[in-house]
Structures are given as structure tokens and as C-alpha cells.
Amino acid sequence: xxxxxxxxxxxxxxxxxxxxxxxxxxxxxxxxxxxxxxxxxxxxxxxxxxxxxxxxxxxxxxxxxxxxxxxxxxxxxxxxxxxxxxxxxxxxxxxxxxxxxxxxxxxxxxxxx
Amino acid sequence: xxxxxxxxxxxxxxxxxxxxxxxxxxxxxxxxxxxxxxxxxxxxxxxxxxxxxxxxxxxxxxxxxxxxxxxxxxxxxxxxxxxxxxxxxxxxxxxxxxxxxxxxxxxxxxxxxx
Numbered sequence: 443x444x445x446x447x448x449x450x451x452x453x454x455x456x457x458x459x460x461x462x463x464x465x466x467x468x469x470x471x472x473x474x475x476x477x478x479x480x481x482x483x484x485x486x487x488x489x490x491x492x493x494x495x496x497x498x499x500x501x502x503x504x505x506x507x508x509x510x511x512x513x514x515x516x517x518x519x520x521x522x523x524x525x526x527x528x529x530x531x532x533x534x535x536x537x538x539x540x541x542x543x544x545x546x547x548x549x550x551x552x553x554x555x
Numbered sequence: 556x557x558x559x560x561x562x563x564x565x566x567x568x569x570x571x572x573x574x575x576x577x578x579x580x581x582x583x584x585x586x587x588x589x590x591x592x593x594x595x596x597x598x599x600x601x602x603x604x605x606x607x608x609x610x611x612x613x614x615x616x617x618x619x620x621x622x623x624x625x626x627x628x629x630x631x632x633x634x635x636x637x638x639x640x641x642x643x644x645x646x647x648x649x650x651x652x653x654x655x656x657x658x659x660x661x662x663x664x665x666x667x668x669x
Contacts, residue, residue, distance in 0.1 A: 478657070483662075484663070485646050485661050486660045488657045488659065531598075542611070543588075543658060544600075545597055546597065
């Protein structure tokens with residue numbers, strides 16, 4: 443069973459059409475939830491870290507939120523340059539120390555002009 | 556800051572050959588991670604090091620895979636012998652322990668085994 447599930451797998455939007463990406467997780471102790479952006483042929487690029495339910499972070503047109511079971515990445519008035527794959531990852535608390543990042547399979551976002 | 560540097564960017568090799576992937580982490584980062592990315596399985600952790608010491612290699616698929624970190628500025632991932640199912644993009648990432656900014660990834664090595 444996947445510990446991190448992202449939906450939808452792919453999303454096509456028109457420029458300016460706002461939407462949300464979902465990341466649901468099942469870990470026993472959440473140390474942190476991370477959002478990354480990955481462009482074709484490149485490594486994932488860090489966007490946000492969220493630590494507790496109710497926390498929100500914003501960066502330009504992106505806003506990430508966190509509940510006890512899931513996180514949302516809201517994209518407001520997207521532009522074509524927002525097209526990328528967005529990855530969610532969770533970090534477990536293991537034995538009192540930081541665990542590794544466990545990644546979801548990502549949502550591929552395409553924004554058409 | 557040059558970021559995490561991986562080499563080569565692309566590698567095409569024949570089945571049965573030895574392949575060595577290289578990584579230079581960001582200076583001052585004391586944790587290093589090797590991930591593999593495929594369409595089917597996404598990003599999977601293979602092994603990680605803290606202060607040059609391997610901590611968890613449970614993700615290494617088989618004995619054909621091995622990783623070393625002889626010093627704080629260099630790591631290798633070796634596959635011997637390589638098989639077509641090893642074809643994937645291999646990423647190296649580094650982190651300063653305790654950082655709130657997650658991992659910094661390299662640009663990856665695209666491995667094709669024919």
C-alpha cells in the first residue's frame with residue numbers, strides 16, 4: 443500500500459484557471475510534508491515544507507495547506523510556466539530521529555495559453 | 556553554490572557491463588541520498604549516508620548495486636553487472652541535517668541498459 447498518494451495523475455488547465463492538487467498520506471508520525479516541482483530532464487526543486495495541521499505556505503501563485511491526512515497545493519491563475527510535475531513527499535519520525543522522504547508519484551500539470 | 560553535481564548526465568551501456576554513477580554534494584551538507592526514478596514506481600530511495608556512513612541501504616534492489624562515500628564531497632553508485640531493468644534516472648540529493656528545506660537534488664543520470 444502506497445504511503446503517499448497524489449491525485450490527479452495529470453491535470454490540464456487553461457491559463458488563469460485555478461485548481462488544486464491533492465496529496466494524501468498514511469504515516470504513523472509525520473515529521474514534515476514537502477512539495478517539490480520537477481521540470482523535464484531536471485531534478486526535483488524544493489517548494490515548501492509543512493509541519494503541522496492548519497499550516498499554510500505561499501509562493502507566488504502557489505499555496506500549500508496541510509491537514510492530518512492530506513495536503514493541497516492550490517494554484518491560482520496559473521501561467522504556462524507553471525507547467526511541471528509536482529511531487530509531494532512525507533518525512534516520518536523514526537526512533538525519535540528524522541526519517542527519509544517518501545515520495546508520491548506526482549501530478550503532471552499542463553497549463554495552456 | 557554549484558548545487559549537487561552528478562555525472563555522467565546520460566549513460567548507455569550493454570547488459571552485463573559495470574556502471575558507475577558519481578555525485579558531489581553541496582559543501583556543508585552532511586546527508587547524501589541516492590534515488591531512482593521510473594514512470595512506474597516514481598522516486599525510490601536506494602541508500603543514504605550521514606556523515607559519510609551508510610545508514611539505510613534497504614532500498615538497494617540487489618547485491619548488484621553498491622554505494623560508497625569515501626569523503627564528504629564524493630559518492631558513487633555502482634551497478635555490476637547491469638541489466639535492462641536497471642534503466643532509469645538516478646538522482647543524488649544532499650541535505651544539512653536538521654534543515655527545514657528538504658533535500659537538494661542533482662540533475663540526475665539517465666541510465667539506459669541495452
